[in-house]
Amino acid sequence: MFCFIALLVFSVLGIFSATHRKFAKEAFDCVFRRITFRPCNTGFREKVRGIIxxxxxxxxxxxxxxxxxxxxxxAWIFFVLMIVSTFYVGRGAYNFYLYGNCNGVNEEGFCLFDPTGENNKISPVAPTCGLDTPTVDDLSLANTDLDKFFFIDNNSEDTVVFIGCYVCDFTRKAFPDIEKLLEKKKPNFYFGHLPVKHGSDFISSYDYCAREDTSGDYWKFVELMFTSDIENINDQNYLQEVVDKAGYDKSKIDECLADPETLASIEQNIFNIGNTNIYGTPLVFVNNKAIVGPKPYRVYKGFLK
Amino acid sequence: MNIKKLRKDFYFLQKKNYIYFDNACNSLRPDCVVEKINEYYKEYPVCAGRSNYALAEKLTTDLLGVRKNIAKFISAKEDEIIFTKNTTESINLLANSLDLKEGDIVLTTDKEHNSNLIPWIKLKSKGVIHKTINSNPDNTFNIERLSKVLCPEVKLLALGMSSNLDGVSIPAKEIIDLAHKNGSLVLLDAAQSAISEKIDVKYLDVDFLAFSGHKILGPSGTGVLFGKKDLLEKLGSFLVGGSTVHSSSYDDFELADIPERFEAGLQNFSGILGLGEAIKYLEKIGLKNIQKQKLVLNEYLSNELLKIDKLHIIGPEEASRRSGIVSFYIDDIDSHQLSIMLDRSAGIMTRSGQHCVHSWFKSREVASSLRVSMSFYNTLDEVKKFVDELNNIIKILR
Structure with a gap:
């Protein structure tokens, strides 16, 4: 039995070290002798035992x-531990492939394949006073009016809802994959901007006005916002350029920005997004399944029908 | 003999805190041997025996000198010395060159090294019969049994002069006399004995004798086959080609004189020169002194080992009959494990296993043994350290 255990253990360790590769070879010889009904008299067992x-x-x-x-x-205890840990490593790898996290979609905890937790990072939404901070289980589109989101109708059976903010690092990280998903898989697509960073209210105003005004291309505006440097976006003059590049009539945008109703409407939109119980951006719903943090493209794709 | 001073001749012994007890496999080499090898490659790395330039002639002369020294070392004539790769090749050369026919018998002891067993078993395909002479219960040679099995069909006795398994020597002279009376030839495998027993082939009247350079302080890849001149003349040729002929045509060749006809291809010049130095060094120390030191160490070690419960020494209990070798096994402890632990814990190098004498272990149903083989450069302190470490390990394993 020892040879069999050693073969498994040293085969794995042998991937990383030549010394263990030699042991794996000896263990294989021993196992081969056993399965061909010959005694394992190579001294392998004693060698390993002696060294330890x-x-x-x-x-x-x-x-x-x-x-x-x-x-x-x-030896048996280590064998069992090895089997158990191999199972967990395998499960972790499977989860990582499917969900971008070893522990399952939106789960916390250490992941060997994403040790710094990049795929789980979010820009947190400030908690509402007097309310408990929502958790992943609270995330839902049930109380949210999607008509207030920007919508691209691709006549698809899949629906993707993307909520993020232009100046948030992790939303910006997720954006290229979301855009790729939109281009390649063409789901019905909703986008809502949620300003989670302090001092970016004017950005929300530009976003709101660009969405309401039909003279320009809103999606181009969104693309420009996500692909421009954050420093530039925080500059109102630059936003004027963005509006211009997206084909908007600047005077109409200025008119909207000056309208006192604009801020009230933005507040309503934020409230509407807040009904999802969002606690950080980016938040993506693929066919109503909530996915928090910037995941690899394959994860979003995996939730499509 | 000042061992402390002698140890300084071995670079290996200066370098690290090793204890080398695997001398039956391979002896250490003194610096003079290593330097001689280097000298060949640095000063005259040329061909011998076939070129006329000065360096080639110098090398030819030096090699001839080594051949003479080796001949003197065993009281032979220089043209009776054939350079080989090692004892194994020497025996194979003989096994493939002797005129043995179907029904002829080759006798060996029952504890021969594979090198002096397999070549004879292999002759089965020619109808040659291989038989063994069983040793006494204490592994010593049974001369009475030999006299009983000798018959006209026995053409050759191929015997290990001193066993690598237990260090026991055979009464060579007595055996050779008996064999010759029977009309049988005798080959002695002197791989283990050449370093500590004075071999006088004239006195022994032995027909063939083989030994290796690497067990007598010489370089690896060097060996010697001695054969009586008249017998060598009658031997068939085994390996032929360059150096083995006077001349050749498209359909024939004329063999060279002995010993060159047996030394096919370019020889291991550096190795042979190194072997020459090794023999000079051995003669300087004196084989008697070497044997004396081995026996002192063996005496102490054997006495200490016999105190250990369930430990069995292979061969006679008296250390004086086992030269520098103590091969032992412990009933409830694996020899491989012991050897590994001795090495890893104290840098003591021993040999575990069946020591190329599988036949003996199989017939006795002994799994393996641990062999401690000592040489003249080993010290009593080293042996004491071995005993202490062994006892420590046994305490852990029991």
Missing amino acids: LVKLMKRSSFFAKVFNKYFELI
Whole structure:
């Protein structure tokens, strides 16, 4: 049994080290002898046992003795642990592929394949006074009026709702994949801008006015906003250029910006988005499934029908 | 013999805190041997025996000198010395060149190294019969049994002069006399004995004798086959080609004289020169002194080992009959594990396994043994350290 366990363990370790590769080869020889009904007399088991014993012996004779006495049992324990950990690693890899996170979609916790948690990072929405901070389970489109979002009707059976802010790093990170999804898979698409960064209210006004005004191309405006440097977006003069590039009639936009109703409408839109129980951007709903944080393209694609 | 001073001749022994107890496999080489090899490659890295320029002639002369020294070392004539790669090649050369016919018998002991067993078993395809002479229970040679099995069909006795398994030597002279009376030839495998026993082929009247350079302080890839001149003349040719002929035509060739006819291809010049230095060094120390030191160490080690429960020494208990070798096994402890632990914990290099004598282990149903083979440069302190470490490990393993 030891040879079989060693073959598995050293095969994995052998991927990273030549010394363990040599052991894996010896273990294979031992296993091969066993399955061909020959005794495994290569001394492999004793070799490995001896090496470990000497290391233990140098630290504590007592532990070395115990290890030697219960060698078989310890080998079995490690085997079980290896099987369990292999299962979890496999599950983590599967989850990472599907959801961009080892622990499942929107789950927290360490992920070996995304150790810095890049795929889970969000720009947090300031909590509402007196209310508990919502969790992933609270996310829903049920109480949100999607008519107030920008909409691209592709006559698809899939629907993607993208909520983010122009000056938020993680929304900007997600945007290229969302755009790719829109181009390649052509789902019905909703976009809502949620200003989560302090001092970016005027950006919301430009966004609102660009969306309301039909003289220009709103999606081009959105693209320009997400692809421009954040520093530039924070400059009102630059936003005028964006409006111009997106084909808007500047005078109409200025008129909208000056209209006192604009701020009230923006407030209503923010409230409407808030009904999703959003706690950070980006937030994407693919066919009503909430996905928080910037995920790889394959994850969004995976939730399409 | 000042061992402390002698150890300074070995770079390896200065470098790290190793204890080398695998001398039956391969001896360490003194610096003079290594330097001689370097000298060849640096000063005259040329061909010998076939070119007329000065350096080639110098090399030819030096190699001839080595051949003479080796001949003197075993009391032979220089044209009775054939350079080979090692003992194994020497024996194979003989096995493939001797005129053995169907029904002829080759006798060996029951504890031969594979090098002196496989070449004879392989002759089965020619109808040659291989038989073994069983040793006494203490692994010593049973001369009475030999006299009983000798018959006219026995054409050759191929015997290890000193066993790599247990260090036990055979009564070579007595055996050779018996064999010759029977009309049988005798080959002695002197791989283990050449470093500590004075070999006098004239006195022994042995027909063939083989040994390796790497076990007598010489370089790897060097060996010697001695054969009586008249017998060498009668041997068939095995490996032929460059250096083995006087001349050749498209359909024939004329073999060179002995010993060159057996030395096919370009020789290991640097190795042979190194072997020459090794023999000079051995003669300087004296084989008797070497054997004496081995016995002192073996005496101490054997006495200490016999105190350990369930430990069995292979061969006779008396250390004096086992030269520098102590091969032992412990009933409840694996030899491989012991060897690995000795190495990893204290840098003590020993050999575990069946030591190329699988046949003996199989017939005795012994899995393996741990072999400690000591040489003249080993010290009593090293042996004491070995004993202490062994006892420590046994405590852990029991």
